[in-house]
Amino acid sequence: MNATFAPERVEEVAHWLRQRPGRVRVVGGGSRQHELPDCDGAARLGLGRLSAIERLDPGDLTCTVLPGLERRELDAALAGHGLELPCLGEGTLGGLFASDPVGPAAHGAGNPRGLLLGCDAVLADGTPFKAGARVVKSVAGFDVHKLLVGSRGTLFVATRLHLRLQARPRAVRWVERDELAIDEALRLCRALRELPAAPDVLALRRSDGGAYAVCARLVGRTRLVDAAATQLALQDREPGAPLPLPSPATGEVVRGLALPSALAGLCGALPARGAFAWLGGGRFEACSPDPTTTDRLLAWCTANGCPATIVAGPASRRGRGTPLDPGEARLAHGLRTALDPDGILA
Numbered sequence: 001m002n003a004t005f006a007p008e009r010v011e012e013v014a015h016w017l018r019q020r021p022g023r024v025r026v027v028g029g030g031s032r033q034h035e036l037p038d039c040d041g042a043a044r045l046g047l048g049r050l051s052a053i054e055r056l057d058p059g060d061l062t063c064t065v066l067p068g069l070e071r072r073e074l075d076a077a078l079a080g081h082g083l084e085l086p087c088l089g090e091g092t093l094g095g096l097f098a099s100d101p102v103g104p105a106a107h108g109a110g111n112p113r114g115l116l117l118g119c120d121a122v123l124a125d126g127t128p129f130k131a132g133a134r135v136v137k138s139v140a141g142f143d144v145h146k147l148l149v150g151s152r153g154t155l156f157v158a159t160r161l162h163l164r165l166q167a168r169p170r171a172v173r174w175v176e177r178d179e180l181a182i183d184e185a186l187r188l189c190r191a192l193r194e195l196p197a198a199p200d201v202l203a204l205r206r207s208d209g210g211a212y213a214v215c216a217r218l219v220g221r222t223r224l225v226d227a228a229a230t231q232l233a234l235q236d237r238e239p240g241a242p243l244p245l246p247s248p249a250t251g252e253v254v255r256g257l258a259l260p261s262a263l264a265g266l267c268g269a270l271p272a273r274g275a276f277a278w279l280g281g282g283r284f285e286a287c288s289p290d291p292t293t294t295d296r297l298l299a300w301c302t303a304n305g306c307p308a309t310i311v312a313g314p315a316s317r318r319g320r321g322t323p324l325d326p327g328e329a330r331l332a333h334g335l336r337t338a339l340d341p342d343g344i345l346a
Contacts, residue, residue: 004027004046007049007050014127015126017124024124027045028047047068052066056077065161066161069092071089085110085115088102088105097116097161098151100113107198109280113149119148120160124344124345134162155340156339171218179211185204185214188232195228199217203280204263204277208275210272248312262305270297271287274287275287
């Protein structure tokens with residue numbers, strides 16, 4: 001078991017990193033560590049004790065939180081003010097923003113990148129810095145803080161997050177239709193996208209047995225929400241999105257991005273069995289029983305312009321995926337070189 005340093009104060013993070021402890025793996029709640037490459041020998045920086053809401057400004061629709069705060073704790077605090085953080089995802093707030101496991105839940109819906117106003121952070125060598133701002137309207141320079149989203153803690157360590165909030169809609173109703181054939185499910189997805197008040201969560205999912213279901217979160221005026229549910233024969237369901245998929249005991253999980261126009265082709269390329277889920281913002285995950293089947297799916301994704309990566313499975317396979325755009329690869333390498341030239345953050 002690698003040693004874990006769990007600071008209780010933000011200032012301790014910079015001090016510890018300045019001691020140059022060798023390679024470091026940043027850990028929040030630990031729920032997404034199985035998606036990362038192994039880092040044998042790396043010291044662990046656990047941010048779970050840095051857990052607090054430092055500032056909540058209902059009038060300005062902003063708040064400041066420490067990275068170890070659990071999403072459910074923030075939700076409970078916001079509910080008392082009629083507010084919400086308009087994106088999906090669970091676990092610690094630092095882990096949610098650093099991994100961005102869900103992305104936008106529907107076209108135009110909120111997502112971590114758009115909700116992160118700024119952050120306090122520490123470079124791998126222990127240098128503290130601030131980026132962005134605590135308020136919505138700001139001209140605070142380059143959006144360096146947005147590099148946190150999707151970085152998985154490999155560029156810098158965020159110690160405070162400044163977040164944008166929104167008022168909770170008048171009416172919120174989670175609905176679903178299940179046991180659908182694929183053609184029925186695709187037609188229902190299209191009908192939901194074309195509603196005058198489109199849902200802010202839209203998901204297509206497939207069970208292990210092959211049946212499809214469509215779920216959505218309808219928001220707006222009560223009369224319009226109820227009318228849409230009746231018109232499309234939707235039934236009430238428990239809140240919650242189907243992503244990320246649970247890791248299977250065997251096999252692999254592929255995560256990728258597919259626009260609605262590619263959805264029918266993607267469903268046709270899926271393994272014959274295995275769970276699958278797609279969100280209206282484009283993010284999808286698919287379970288695959290074996291590497292050969294996974295590679296066929298990745299080949300289809302490559303041919304059809306859908307970036308995808310293996311995020312769960314044998315350690316030797318995690319991280320494989322469709323080819324990176326050369327410009328994107330150069331940019332990623334340049335950022336790592338500039339922010340963590342010694343490769344400390346694993």
